[in-house]
Amino acid sequence: MAQKKIKPIGTRKAKSDIRNKIFDFKREQILEVSERLFYHRGFQATTLDIIAEELGVTKPFIYYHFKNKRSILLHLLERTMGKYHDVFAGVDVESGKPEVILKDLVQRFTLVVIETRVSTAMFWRDEKDLPLDRKEKIRDMKRDVDNKLTRVIERGIDDGIFDVKDPKMASLCVAGMVTWTYTWYQADGRSTPDEIADRMTEYVLNMVGIRK
Amino acid sequence: MAQKKIKPIGTRKAKSDIRNKIFDFKREQILEVSERLFYHRGFQATTLDIIAEELGVTKPFIYYHFKNKRSILLHLLERTMGKYHDVFAGVDVESGKPEVILKDLVQRFTLVVIETRVSTAMFWRDEKDLPLDRKEKIRDMKRDVDNKLTRVIERGIDDGIFDVKDPKMASLCVAGMVTWTYTWYQADGRSTPDEIADRMTEYVLNMVGIRK
DNA sequence: ATTAAATTATACTTTATAGTATATTTTTTA
DNA sequence: TAAAAAATATACTATAAAGTATAATTTAAT
Numbered sequence: 001m002a003q004k005k006i007k008p009i010g011t012r013k014a015k016s017d018i019r020n021k022i023f024d025f026k027r028e029q030i031l032e033v034s035e036r037l038f039y040h041r042g043f044q045a046t047t048l049d050i051i052a053e054e055l056g057v058t059k060p061f062i063y064y065h066f067k068n069k070r071s072i073l074l075h076l077l078e079r080t081m082g083k084y085h086d087v088f089a090g091v092d093v094e095s096g097k098p099e100v101i102l103k104d105l106v107q108r109f110t111l112v113v114i115e116t117r118v119s120t121a122m123f124w125r126d127e128k129d130l131p132l133d134r135k136e137k138i139r140d141m142k143r144d145v146d147n148k149l150t151r152v153i154e155r156g157i158d159d160g161i162f163d164v165k166d167p168k169m170a171s172l173c174v175a176g177m178v179t180w181t182y183t184w185y186q187a188d189g190r191s192t193p194d195e196i197a198d199r200m201t202e203y204v205l206n207m208v209g210i211r212k
Numbered sequence: 213m214a215q216k217k218i219k220p221i222g223t224r225k226a227k228s229d230i231r232n233k234i235f236d237f238k239r240e241q242i243l244e245v246s247e248r249l250f251y252h253r254g255f256q257a258t259t260l261d262i263i264a265e266e267l268g269v270t271k272p273f274i275y276y277h278f279k280n281k282r283s284i285l286l287h288l289l290e291r292t293m294g295k296y297h298d299v300f301a302g303v304d305v306e307s308g309k310p311e312v313i314l315k316d317l318v319q320r321f322t323l324v325v326i327e328t329r330v331s332t333a334m335f336w337r338d339e340k341d342l343p344l345d346r347k348e349k350i351r352d353m354k355r356d357v358d359n360k361l362t363r364v365i366e367r368g369i370d371d372g373i374f375d376v377k378d379p380k381m382a383s384l385c386v387a388g389m390v391t392w393t394y395t396w397y398q399a400d401g402r403s404t405p406d407e408i409a410d411r412m413t414e415y416v417l418n419m420v421g422i423r424k
Numbered sequence: 425a426t427t428a429a430a431t432t433a434t435a436c437t438t439t440a441t442a443g444t445a446t447a448t449t450t451t452t453t454a
Numbered sequence: 455t456a457a458a459a460a461a462t463a464t465a466c467t468a469t470a471a472a473g474t475a476t477a478a479t480t481t482a483a484t
Contacts, residue, residue, distance in 0.1 A: 044256040180388025
């Protein structure tokens with residue numbers, strides 16, 4: 001028998017609104033718990049039994065909602081990728097004042113790092129557990145961010161507003177200091193995300209030697 | 213029988229110089245191969261069979277030289293910790309010109325990150341696979357670096373040489389941009405470690421608003 | 425050269441965990 | 455309310471990988 005049971009994973013028929021909402025809610029719960037556990041213990045070290053126990057269900061419950069362990073990670077990272085994409089896609093680095101664009105980029109960037117700090121940490125730690133094509137998508141995204149930063153810094157230099165050498169490396173440094181936030185941000189810390197983002201923009205503008 | 217066989221792991225009797233050197237060399241080889249594999253595949257995903265195969269030996273060979281898998285990771289990180297320690301221990305942040313000290317700190321910091329980029333990556337990825345006391349040692353080291361940076365930035369502000377808000381956060385940002393180097397540095401890239409370190413110090417001094 | 429010690433391999437055990445076949449319960453539909 | 459479908463659990467299999475008992479081999483000591 002070559003036929004396999006088809007599980008209602010992913011897209012499902014629109015039957016009853018409420019039932020679909022319940023289904024989605026369950027998936028959501030699985031994702032939330034998994035994210036927390038993956039973050040604290042790492043992907044490999046987090047067993048499905050632990051996730052199940054944490055949810056108060058059994059393993060097949062999870063397999064009913066997700067194809068396998070890896071697909072849970074995939075969903076989490078895919079979603080975070082989406083947030084990064086939304087944040088950066090809207091910024092046009094080719095027009096407008098460079099100092100304004102750079103400030104905007106860093107501000108948005110910082111806020112999304114803080115918002116997604118748990119899965120952002122996973123980008124840098126559990127990336128290797130992803131299939132090749134996803135790894136490449138992540139790389140592309142990173143490159144896109146770096147390129148946008150580089151471009152706007154270059155424009156600022158051309159306009160004589162910024163004074164900094166090697167815009168490419170400067171971008172990597174900006175990306176570094178912003179991304180690094182995921183390692184030290186504390187929700188109960190003394191600064192709010194907005195305050196941090198503001199400071200971050202000051203530092204970056206200083207760094208690129210903005211003409212005051 | 214409560215007696216257990218005692219394996220010659222770690223410290224050994226000084227019998228013959230050449231033999232000890234061979235022994236150390238083998239441990240060294242195991243560490244090198246393991247480091248490369250841990251880096252590329254992650255600690256958990258690297259099996260001892262893979263390490264053994266890569267070395268062209270069998271598993272008991274490795275167990276003869278190391279207590280277990282974790283102790284290999286431990287040795288690698290311990291050694292890297294030592295390098296970080298050596299680099300920072302020599303710097304006195306309480307005396308001398310702040311701009312000189314900061315420059316020196318960033319320079320050393322950048323070079324050691326590049327030199328130890330493989331195991332530095334492991335600090336941030338496989339830390340959770342360490343026993344608690346080691347994790348704490350690593351945290352302490354990080355804190356020490358941040359504190360040194362903070363202190364020197366504060367001194368610079370007091371002296372009216374630097375102009376930057378929130379020295380604590382500035383330090384975290386400096387640590388971030390420097391550490392981040394491990395993600396993008398390429399041995400065959402267009403810049404040498406020294407060039408990168410020099411650029412990095414320029415960026416940092418700009419960032420803290422040095423009076424030129 | 426013979427014995428003892430050190431080193432390495434063969435072949436095994438144990439354990440943990442991803443994943444599944446099947447039964448049971450719950451919910452929906454007619 | 456009976457039948458069908460969906461959702462969840464019980465109890466299992468398969469497998470990978472850490473770690474080890476023991477044998478074989480190599481090296482050193484007398």
